Amino acid sequence: MTQDEEDKDTLSRRKFIKNSGLVAGGVVGGSLLGGLLTNQFTSGPKTQTKNIEDHEALQHARVFFNRKKDFDTLAAATECILPEDDLGPGAILLGVPYFIDKQLAGSWGTNAKEYMRDPFYQDEQVIDYEHKDTPQDKSGPNTSTKAPTPTPRYQTRLNRGEMFLQGVRQINEVSKEKFDDPFTKLAEEDQIEILQAFENGEVPMTGVSSITFFNFLLQMTLEGAYADPVYGGNKDMMGWKMKEYPGPRMAYLDEIDKDEFILKEPKSLREYQG
Amino acid sequence: MVTKHDKVDVVIVGSGWAGGVMAAELGKAGKKVVVLERGEERETQDYVGVKDELRYTNRFEMMQNLSHETITSRNTLDETALPVRTRDEMMVGTDSGGGSVHWAGATYRWLPYDFEIRSKTIERYGEDKIPDGMTIQDWGITYDEMEPYFDRWEKTAGTSGEEDPLGPPRSNDYPNPPLKESPPIKLFKEATKNLGYHPYQVASCNVSQRYENPDGQVINQCQFCAFCTQYGCDFGAKSDPIVTVIPTAQKSGNVDFRYDAYARRVMHENGRATGIRYVDTRTGEEHEQPADVVALGAFSFANNRLLLLSDIGEPYNPETRTGFIGRNFNGQFNITFLGARGFFEKKKFNLYMGAGALGGTMSDLAGDNFDHSDLDFLHGGGIEIRQYGDGAIASNHVPKGTPAWGREFKKNSIHYANRSLQIWYTAANMSWWHNYVDLDPTYKDDFGDPLLRITNKYTDQDRNIAKFGIEKCKEIMEEMGADIIDEDEIPEEFDHIYQGGHYAGGVIMGSDPDTSAVNNYLQMWDMENLFVVGGSAFPQFGGHHPTATIGALAYRAAEGIEKYLNDGGGLLAQAKKETFIT
Ligand SMILES: Cc1cc2nc3c(=O)[nH]c(=O)nc-3n(C[C@H](O)[C@H](O)[C@H](O)COP(=O)(O)OP(=O)(O)OC[C@H]3O[C@@H](n4cnc5c(N)ncnc54)[C@H](O)[C@@H]3O)c2cc1C
Ligand code: SF4
Numbered sequence: 001m002t003q004d005e006e007d008k009d010t011l012s013r014r015k016f017i018k019n020s021g022l023v024a025g026g027v028v029g030g031s032l033l034g035g036l037l038t039n040q041f042t043s044g045p046k047t048q049t050k051n052i053e054d055h056e057a058l059q060h061a062r063v064f065f066n067r068k069k070d071f072d073t074l075a076a077a078t079e080c081i082l083p084e085d086d087l088g089p090g091a092i093l094l095g096v097p098y099f100i101d102k103q104l105a106g107s108w109g110t111n112a113k114e115y116m117r118d119p120f121y122q123d124e125q126v127i128d129y130e131h132k133d134t135p136q137d138k139s140g141p142n143t144s145t146k147a148p149t150p151t152p153r154y155q156t157r158l159n160r161g162e163m164f165l166q167g168v169r170q171i172n173e174v175s176k177e178k179f180d181d182p183f184t185k186l187a188e189e190d191q192i193e194i195l196q197a198f199e200n201g202e203v204p205m206t207g208v209s210s211i212t213f214f215n216f217l218l219q220m221t222l223e224g225a226y227a228d229p230v231y232g233g234n235k236d237m238m239g240w241k242m243k244e245y246p247g248p249r250m251a252y253l254d255e256i257d258k259d260e261f262i263l264k265e266p267k268s269l270r271e272y273q274g
Numbered sequence: 275m276v277t278k279h280d281k282v283d284v285v286i287v288g289s290g291w292a293g294g295v296m297a298a299e300l301g302k303a304g305k306k307v308v309v310l311e312r313g314e315e316r317e318t319q320d321y322v323g324v325k326d327e328l329r330y331t332n333r334f335e336m337m338q339n340l341s342h343e344t345i346t347s348r349n350t351l352d353e354t355a356l357p358v359r360t361r362d363e364m365m366v367g368t369d370s371g372g373g374s375v376h377w378a379g380a381t382y383r384w385l386p387y388d389f390e391i392r393s394k395t396i397e398r399y400g401e402d403k404i405p406d407g408m409t410i411q412d413w414g415i416t417y418d419e420m421e422p423y424f425d426r427w428e429k430t431a432g433t434s435g436e437e438d439p440l441g442p443p444r445s446n447d448y449p450n451p452p453l454k455e456s457p458p459i460k461l462f463k464e465a466t467k468n469l470g471y472h473p474y475q476v477a478s479c480n481v482s483q484r485y486e487n488p489d490g491q492v493i494n495q496c497q498f499c500a501f502c503t504q505y506g507c508d509f510g511a512k513s514d515p516i517v518t519v520i521p522t523a524q525k526s527g528n529v530d531f532r533y534d535a536y537a538r539r540v541m542h543e544n545g546r547a548t549g550i551r552y553v554d555t556r557t558g559e560e561h562e563q564p565a566d567v568v569a570l571g572a573f574s575f576a577n578n579r580l581l582l583l584s585d586i587g588e589p590y591n592p593e594t595r596t597g598f599i600g601r602n603f604n605g606q607f608n609i610t611f612l613g614a615r616g617f618f619e620k621k622k623f624n625l626y627m628g629a630g631a632l633g634g635t636m637s638d639l640a641g642d643n644f645d646h647s648d649l650d651f652l653h654g655g656g657i658e659i660r661q662y663g664d665g666a667i668a669s670n671h672v673p674k675g676t677p678a679w680g681r682e683f684k685k686n687s688i689h690y691a692n693r694s695l696q697i698w699y700t701a702a703n704m705s706w707w708h709n710y711v712d713l714d715p716t717y718k719d720d721f722g723d724p725l726l727r728i729t730n731k732y733t734d735q736d737r738n739i740a741k742f743g744i745e746k747c748k749e750i751m752e753e754m755g756a757d758i759i760d761e762d763e764i765p766e767e768f769d770h771i772y773q774g775g776h777y778a779g780g781v782i783m784g785s786d787p788d789t790s791a792v793n794n795y796l797q798m799w800d801m802e803n804l805f806v807v808g809g810s811a812f813p814q815f816g817g818h819h820p821t822a823t824i825g826a827l828a829y830r831a832a833e834g835i836e837k838y839l840n841d842g843g844g845l846l847a848q849a850k851k852e853t854f855i856t
Contacts (some may be wrong), residue, residue, distance in 0.1 A: 140774030248325030
């Protein structure tokens with residue numbers, strides 16, 4: 001090894017791979033590599049599962065939605081978007097409502113990295129813009145790894161948190177107006193009808209079109225179901241299990257050209273990082 | 275108070291492929307160089323263990339923070355431009371290496387036709403083939419002249435590929451063999467061969483074996499880990515400035531990288547650039563870095579904006595069609611990269627594996643490789659299949675007719691999670707008199723400077739080429755044996771989404787100072803010690819990914835700057851009057 005390589009090679013994991021000749025020789029990859037590393041970095045035996053579950057429960061409480069009924073409306077709406085069925089859990093069991101609550105409490109909800117300067121116009125051009133529905137994975141080159149849901153179009157002074165508060169309350173208002181009951185009490189088909197009205201941009205909202213709110217709700221429901229469990233959704237990686245998705249792995253060098261589908265038990269970011 | 279630094283030979287703005295290549299080459303040549311990068315310092319360690327789809331793909335961890343600065347966008351001259359407010363609507367890189375770190379690594383040389391598009395089109399089809407208002411032009415450099423620079427950049431990057439059977443001549447093979455072939459790529463190659471096409475493996479900067487480049491930098495072997503595009507590489511296996519040109523520049527001992535250094539103006543006096551005025555974004559303090567030569571490699575948007583803010587060159591005026599800074603804005607938008615998606619009932623693919631540039635492609639329908647006499651568009655593109663490696667949030671594709679959410683959506687999204695493939699046409703984008711950039715009259719950045727305003731709309735050329743590509747992709751997908759095939763829809767109008775990083779033009783190169791801002795050394799005609807490097811120099815967009823061409827142009831510019839400094843100045847290329855003015 002030259003000095004230069006030595007300098008670069010400060011990562012213990014990479015050193016480990018190199019020392020074992022795994023990557024350099026290109027002979028062993030994929031699951032074995034993953035397995036070796038996981039063994040190295042995962043601490044503790046399986047009997048800790050119970051504690052982990054208790055711990056997880058403690059990590060879920062509302063930190064954004066103050067009013068329980070707003071949170072319950074949100075939960076019911078996400079379940080309607082991704083319902084429980086014989087394939088597996090729906091949004092509520094997966095923890096999606098808590099995922100969204102946590103997201104809205106953080107920099108995503110407060111639009112920390114967005115351009116939020118005036119003027120915010122509210123004219124035809126803006127309404128037209130908000131109603132454009134190109135899927136995110138079709139929004140240009142290098143976008144095919146994005147979710148195939150419409151890109152939410154942003155031209156409002158409200159941050160995402162404010163938009164969601166107004167949105168879930170509006171869901172409930174429409175529900176009471178139309179069906180005389182709160183959204184959580186409605187039959188699924190009535191809930192669907194209400195959410196469709198939001199999706200079509202037919203529900204009046206203040207400062208934003210309902211379609212923008214709905215597109216975020218749809219996107220975040222899928223994110224909560226399938227993002228790494230560290231964010232509060234995808235409980236026990238059940239979302240990944242449904243999709244036969246293995247989670248983050250180091251290497252597929254020896255499997256990338258294999259014909260058959262390779263099913264792997266999912267592993268989380270926590271396990272990956274060690 | 276302004277801090278004034280000692281004068282250096284060259285000050286460079288931006289540390290991506292454009293800025294990084296220049297820094298490495300000039301540092302090696304013994305020139306004193308300062309690189310100003312607005313983002314933070316990042317190294318490979320920053321990308322270890324970050325395989326987190328939500329954070330990187332959906333929350334754009336590596337992209338520019340738009341709260342400080344964005345762009346505004348409109349379709350036509352009479353509209354009010356709206357700011358592009360969220361990163362869902364725009365991706366532009368920042369931090370060490372910029373967008374050249376989170377890129378996917380698909381590597382294409384642009385074609386001889388690209389560089390001489392106007393002359394070659396007229397030669398083959400006559401003047402009338404170019405529609406009124408289309409402002410395509412030759413680059414003032416030919417493919418043969420570009421070839422050595424492509425070759426150098428590929429060697430620096432360790433590009434891994436096989437020869438395109440229909441490609442232009444190469445002086446050398448790729449420095450590394452192509453990536454392995456995965457089953458979807460095999461299927462694509464077989465199908466296209468059956469149809470009489472000439473498929474080959476996408477050349478990739480996810481490097482296929484451990485490689486030491488001519489500067490002594492080592493790039494590791496790609497692991498197909500799938501967290502690639504929009505991520506930094508966990509293993510130092512994706513060729514980017516952090517593992518190549520930045521350490522080479524540092525090793526020379528002549529290059530000083532300053533981070534959190536946001537360039538606001540090119541300073542100039544009596545027609546000569548004198549340096550860069552920048553702000554340390556941690557303190558707000560103003561700095562001045564004087565230099566003999568100023569080079570901008572700050573990506574297309576910032577290159578244009580810095581010139582406009584600094585009052586350099588005559589801004590393009592679409593009403594009179596005079597001036598040149600901001601002229602010929604172009605790029606690949608959501609009307610490009612359209613094609614067909616196939617759903618397979620009897621096959622499952624390991625779509626969770628992949629690499630940014632793992633793919634198959636073909637050039638039969640690229641450039642002018644096919645006869646356009648009876649076609650209602652110019653140019654073409656590659657047809658690509660790519661296996662990036664899908665995350666679980668991404669893999670939610672369902673056949674058309676499935677509702678976007680609810681029970682049926684869930685069932686189909688799970689069923690097809692590993693059963694759908696997509697191919698697309700990487701169509702070129704021509705330039706038009708009405709597509710340009712200038713400064714926005716209303717919206718400002720943190721410092722009160724106007725934002726860059728983009729005026730862009732689609733034309734029949736864009737819609738026709740998209741339609742052609744979608745039909746071809748559908749035929750190939752049929753041959754691949756998909757059970758359900760969904761064709762992409764063609765958008766009517768540009769929808770102000772700036773995703774994907776293929777935006778260009780505005781400071782375009784050419785041989786006539788009346789229609790170009792820089793000559794074929796990327797040297798400003800109007801200010802001979804200012805070089806503007808990157809996609810901003812493209813007079814129109816080729817039918818392939820841009821970065822190899824940007825890398826090659828950066829080598830060309832570095833050579834020019836060195837020559838300029840050694841020879842004591844002067845214009846490096848002769849101005850020629852072109853006969854055409856549209
Ligand atoms: C997700 C994604 C995937 C891509 N994949 C591919 C691909 O597979 N193949 C391909 O060919 N291309 C790809 N691209 C395009 C590719 O990223 C760009 O073409 C390339 O990185 C451009 O290099 P550059 O040096 O011009 O700009 P950059 O690499 O973006 O560098 C510009 C630098 O300038 C800095 N800067 C900007 N303004 C200032 C200022 N005022 N002061 C100081 N510094 C400033 C920025 O922070 C940045 O670091 C992809 C783009 C994206 C977004
Ligand atoms: S796919 Fe290859 S190049 Fe891309 S991040 Fe993974 S190891 Fe690096």
